[in-house]
Amino acid sequence: MATAEFGSAVRRWRDRVSPEAAGLPAGGQRRAAGLRREELAMLAGISVDYVTRLEQGRASNPSPQVVEALARALRLSGTERAHLFRLAGLLAPGGSTVPTHVTPSVQRMLDRLSGTPVAVFDASWTLLFANPPYAALMGDPSGWRGDERNSVWRHFIGPGSRARYTPEALRAFERALVADVRATFARYPDDPRLRRLVAELRARSERFAELWDSGAVGAHEAARKIIDHPRVGAVTLDCDVLSVSGSDLRIMVFTAEPGSEDADRLALLTVLGTQTLAH
Known part of the structure; x- marks a missing residue:
């Protein structure tokens, strides 16, 4: 180097x-x-x-x-x-690996959503970017390393998230999440990081292995989610997942119904969380 x-x-x-x-x-x-x-x-x-x-x-x-x-x-x-x-003595990720580059134009768009919880994930659901409102809502990810930054790993093996699901919604969410990873694996079969992640998930999570072997198809898309926040309580939000054409990124955006109690809670936790992060 x-x-x-x-x-x-x-x-x-x-x-x-x-x-x-x-x-x-x-x-x-x-x-x-x-x-x-x-x-x-x-x-x-x-x-x-x-x-x-x-x-x-x-x-x-x-x-x-x-x-x-x-x-x-x-x-x-x-x-x-x-x-x-x-x-750095490294080979820049190419077409055979999961793209992780957040382009300047996408970053400028994210900058304009500074008051809204927004996160960017690659196609394997590894977190690439989270703005302060997202960190305030879902927990500060700045100290997460390696697999800790992957939402699939966190759900099936790790500590999970603050999202709450009914049993039926949980099953649908898990099917869609695993199916989405299967589709990504088919597009990038030679990505060593993705291959290792899938192998570990299949070895350590019976639920993931069951869904993977079932050949489930689907995509992780928009949904209404209840987030159990430790400081303001339950917040019901719309979670939209946007795809970036050409870069295979997912942009996750949380919003609340204007004028609702959930909007007030979201505004409050954003202020509280941002103050905490600033310290």
């Missing part, structure tokens, strides 16, 4: 991204027009110390997930992203 060159590239690209372009407030005195290290770290979901060590050439071998997160936070083009992967 060209450690110094990687750090220089990150620092150079950080300097060119304005806070406004990254969806951040531009207040306060700034020595430069670009992002601060603290802001880049927050956007990429990594520590400030790690960003500092990367930029100063004191950290080597960043993982593909870290490089992808930096490319997204820095609003890199496809060519720039591929260059950053090369500087």
Whole structure:
């Protein structure tokens, strides 16, 4: 890995991204027009110390997930992203692997939804981006690593989520989720990360293995969900899943009926959660 060159590239690209372009407030005195290290770290979901060590050439071998997160936070083009992967000594994910690149245009759209809980997942349901309202609603994912960031793993093996289901709704949700992963597996059969994930899920979850072997078909789509929030109680929300043409991403958006008690609870927990995250 060209450690110094990687750090220089990150620092150079950080300097060119304005806070406004990254969806951040531009207040306060700034020595430069670009992002601060603290802001880049927050956007990429990594520590400030790690960003500092990367930029100063004191950290080597960043993982593909870290490089992808930096490319997204820095609003890199496809060519720039591929260059950053090369500087890290890595091969940029190609057509045979599940796409994980959040394009600058998609990121700009997400920036304009800053007051709405929004998250972006790849086609295997691994979390790529979550804005502060989503973190306030579903739990802060900034400390999640590896399989912890995959919604399928969390549901069948891990701690689950704050979503509450009736038995019938749970069965339908699980069928659709496994069917969606099956379809992704068929499109990217050579993706080693996806193959390992499916193998672990089949080995450790009888329910997942049963649904996988049944050949269930379907897709994880829009639904009304009840979220059990530890601070404001149950919140009933519409959950829409939008697909991004050409990049195989899923954008999950939670909204409440205007003027309803659920809208009030959503607004309250967003403020409370955002304050907590700020500390």
